[in-house]
Amino acid sequence: xxxxxxxxxxxxxxxxxxxxxxxxxxxxxxxxxxxxxxxxxxxxxxxxxxxxxxxxxxxxxxxxxxxxxxxxxxxxxxxxxxxxxxx
Amino acid sequence: xxxxxxxxxxxxxxxxxxxxxxxxxxxxxxxxxxxxxxxxxxxxxxxxxxxxxxxxxxxxxxxxxxxxxxxxxxxxxxxxxxxxxxx
Numbered sequence: 001x002x003x004x005x006x007x008x009x010x011x012x013x014x015x016x017x018x019x020x021x022x023x024x025x026x027x028x029x030x031x032x033x034x035x036x037x038x039x040x041x042x043x044x045x046x047x048x049x050x051x052x053x054x055x056x057x058x059x060x061x062x063x064x065x066x067x068x069x070x071x072x073x074x075x076x077x078x079x080x081x082x083x084x085x086x087x
Numbered sequence: 088x089x090x091x092x093x094x095x096x097x098x099x100x101x102x103x104x105x106x107x108x109x110x111x112x113x114x115x116x117x118x119x120x121x122x123x124x125x126x127x128x129x130x131x132x133x134x135x136x137x138x139x140x141x142x143x144x145x146x147x148x149x150x151x152x153x154x155x156x157x158x159x160x161x162x163x164x165x166x167x168x169x170x171x172x173x174x
Binding site for chain 1: 093095105108111112115117118119120121122123124125126127128129130131132133134136137140143146147150151152
């Protein structure tokens, strides 16, 4: 089963990396970019027998992948195994 | 107009950061994660008058955001402005 956790900075946190990218795009002559923010995307391949993959990934994000003081995360399951019984 | 560029390592490129996360999850007792790969997500806010935002973002990814030797990128437009004439 494939899954994706996207970790982004909270809106109120400054993003100097994004700002550097915005300046870089301007320097390259690419006009029209108002703001840029950079996050991480973590793609995971899970065993099909994992009981509650969303809960597993939320725990993973909470404990390891994201810093909840300054980051938010979103968990997405990209393909569920066939014939999984409803929890 | 909001857009997103996702930059991921090509399949054949080793991902030590992803491997470290996999080990970390195991060490935390979170079982069932087979593999982990880490990429970047760049969220951009574009001016509505940009003529061809997909082309702008593909150029941005090509020239600045991604290293095409070892990375792939995907461009997504999250919301198009209303009433934009077809190109």
